[in-house]
Amino acid sequence: MTDAVEATARLGEWVARLDAARAPGPVLDRLSLVLLDVIGVTALGAGLEDARAMRSAWNAPDGPAPLIGAGRRVSVDAAAWLNATALVSLELDEGNKYAKGHPAAHGFPAVLALAAEVDASGADTAAALLAAYEVASRFGRASRLRPGAHPHGSWGVAGAAAGCARLLGLGPEAVAAAIDTGAGLPVAGHFASATDGNPVRDAWMGASNISGLVAARMASAGSARNTGTAALSLGTLLGEFDPSELTEGLGDRWDIARGYFKRHASCSFTHPAADAVLDLRPGLDPSRITAVLVETHALAAGLASPRWDNRLSAMFSTPFAVAAALLHGEVGPRTSLEDPRLRALARRVRLVEADDLTARLPDERAARVTVALADGTTRIREVPNPVGDADHHPLDEWELLALLRRWLPGRGDLIGRAAAFARELPALDHAGDRLRELAGGDETKEPK
Structure with missing residues (x-):
């Protein structure tokens, strides 16, 4: 427990002080690609009939955050959940073999929804997205889930909490408390739900993003604590947990640069x-x-x-x-x-x-x-690895855009806005309006 407390505290310090302007250029370039992929794949998933039905059943009130590709702006929590489930519904979202799952999907929807609400600067939004990815990936490395456990919604909640806490401008202790709280809110999902075709598997990612928001809000309210919860939740209950992985190479190794993009709609x-x-x-x-x-x-x-x-x-x-x-x-x-x-x-x-x-x-x-x-x-x-892996035929922006245009015919304007936003994000004074543009289409009517 003590090791987990200390490692989480170090992560809190790193996240609170994370400045996107000081990140290496290749890391920011990779963040741009991951963000483009997240936006495009979310828009693709939003077009599924199941996603349309879920938006109708949710009946979310109008708000500041975009439903990417769905033509509406809704409340932050609704956007975080609905965008997250759309993102993973076609198995096309970016992943990381070292994290053993999908760090971006665990927290990017929550960070983007919150950034739209608070009209965060591009620099703060970029730092929050990097924090969400890197913390999630480190918790993925640290976690060895029991056989049969699915990684969606478990170790990645800590990353969602880190990104949201960074966006709220919390100090090191509060960020650490948010991360620890997120680590205490995992889903215990079985892999068979995916192979059996149960959409609850997609909902685990929606739960991760909402739980990240909750953890950051608890920390902002002063009611969260860092007690090394991950050692018990991700360790004792769900498998094994090695806290040393949380801080290994912290500030030098960027896992976002080691992920993979997908060209197949499958696991x-x-x-x-x-x-x-x-x-x-x-x-x-x-x-x-x-x-x-x-x-x-x-x-x-x-x-x-x-x-x-x-x-x-x-x-x-x-x-x-x-x-x-x-x-x-x-x-x-x-x-x-x-x-x-x-x-x-x-x-x-x-x-x-x-x-x-x-x-x-x-x-x-x-x-x-x-x-x-x-x-x-x-x-x-x-x-040796799939095409699209950073270690084996990595995909560049041109190739990602080609895939998105093939998958999203007739949505060229949205893809163009996504690409421009992803490239320009760190330099934006305000990200809110640019994020809301990613809803696409008529605010009162979803695209056909």
């Missing part, structure tokens, strides 16, 4: 296999494929079901991702789930763990794919 564990078959696809007739063997690491070995009954469960199926990549050349957000060819090919995909690939974690999330053909020949391809 990142499925991406190396999808990338491998895309490399094998030229000249390959899917109808002549008799079997596909996918060897993977231990973290991905559970995504083996060739059956799905909705998009969420499909996105957590490696057979789905491999079959979609082979048939369509992509695992897109609009891939038809009922295509009989897709289901038939998925049934020919077998997923197994390979010890040699597990041994390469966490630096590599590798996959080895063997495609067997009707003429008795095989084709083999191994990839």
Whole structure:
């Protein structure tokens, strides 16, 4: 407990004094890309029928914060929750293999909603976003969740709290108290909810962002304390917790520069296999494929079901991702789930763990794919990480924009505003109006 208290206190000092102007240039460049990705993917998720239905059921009052891509401005808490769930609903949000999850999604929606409310400066907003990411990632590194636990809504709440506390201008002790409070508000979600297609998995990310707001407000009110809660909540109850990870390389190592962007609408564990078959696809007739063997690491070995009954469960199926990549050349957000060819090919995909690939974690999330053909020949391809990983074919702004334009046809104006806002953020005197522009469209009517 003492170690957790001291480490959280050091994080509080670092966050309270974090100045975006002093961050290395490549870190700010990466923040711009992550922010662009967050905004674009949120707008894409906001267009889903489920997201529209949820906005209608919520019936949030008008307010200062944008529902990104949905044509409305609502209260801060509603925006934080609804934007967060839209962001993760298509499995296209940025992630980090060292954190073992999605640091940005845990806190960026809350920070952006709060920044719109307080009309924060661009510099303060950028610092708060960096704080949210770095603290979340460090808590992800420090946490070793029990087998079966899903990372959404657990270790990342501390990052959401850190970002919101930085935006409120709290001092070091109060920021530490907010971080500790956030660490005491985790969701204990089971990974099977994702593979079973239960949307509660998306709601865990909404809960993370609202809990981050709550933790920062408690600290602002003076009612929060730093007692090393993470050692008990993320440690004793949910797994194991190593406080030393919270401060390792603090101020020198920036985890935001080590993340990945996604080009497939599926769990990142499925991406190396999808990338491998895309490399094998030229000249390959899917109808002549008799079997596909996918060897993977231990973290991905559970995504083996060739059956799905909705998009969420499909996105957590490696057979789905491999079959979609082979048939369509992509695992897109609009891939038809009922295509009989897709289901038939998925049934020919077998997923197994390979010890040699597990041994390469966490630096590599590798996959080895063997495609067997009707003429008795095989084709083999191994990839060390998914395309889009900072360590393996990283995506630049041009490539991200190309993906967003393909996924969001007819929303070029919104994508342009998002790109400009992401690039210009640190220099803005006020971020509120620019953030509200990201709602897009007519305030009284959602885009069709």
